[in-house]
Amino acid sequence: MILKHREFFKLKSGFVDNLPKMINPKDGKIHPCFHQLGTETGRMSCSEPNLQNIPIRGEIGREIRKCFSAQEGYKFLSGDYSQMELRIAASLSGDKKMIELFKKGEDIHTLTASQIFNVSKEKVTERMREMAKTLNFGILYGMGPKSFSERKGASLEEAKEFIKKYFQNFKEIAKFAEGLIKKARKKKYAETFFGRKRFLPEINSIDPKIRAQAERIARNMPIQGTAADICKMAMVELEEKGIINKDCKLILQIHDELLFEVAEDKVKEVAGKIKEIMESIVKLKVPLKVDIKAGKNWAELELFSIKKGHHLKIKGGE
Structure with missing residues (x-):
């Protein structure tokens, strides 16, 4: 009950009370600020208000999102990278098993749950899948047994066993994560796939807390930073190819997702072009996958x- 109250209070004070005050009287729209280097990994951040922070799950979050609707004659169109950071991790680590699962189009979280719980895919429950999802993302960034057990309500022994089984299944992921730390210790920086660096002078600190934080960054930066680079490159490419124009406006970036407002009679034409450009912006061992969604709000x-x-003709190329 207390947690629910905190959640509602945060949404009410942060959005319900403030959003109406931020509407521009001239056009009826909200114009947030975007910061190119708002985070140290290179992800964009958003403020006044932070529209990247409106929850997608939960009844209240959905009701707040419903307040944002496309203007007359337009629809919202979303291009959302599917499991982007895991695809990047599989590609950079060269983990053959994970690469194969992605190429087959398997649900990586269900497959992981099946393996760590020793059940068939058909018997994986929603809770099992959710625990596997936490493992898939958390382990990349240095989550240990204690943190996993606290998050998912598992015993410490169970958490240790889950992580052990995870690394038995995805051996190269474990080596890759450890290799990132060793590389950062030697070079004093971590870098993305494209060579953008984040310097880590604290990586060899004698203070274990400071050193541990730098080690987490060394694991996080190459994956999350690469995802940030890809999103920004896609935004630039969409602009340069003439996709973004008066009939197709890029209105919001939510980390791995781009949200557009598109003229209703252009949605079919534009959807395929957006998907093609976002998916082909870089070639990795695991192909990028973009889900396209559309709606009035x-x-x-x-x-x-x-x-x-479907053959797509794009300004400046095909």
């Missing part, structure tokens, strides 16, 4: 089907 976006093999 931000809370009710539905998957938009795009025909395979």
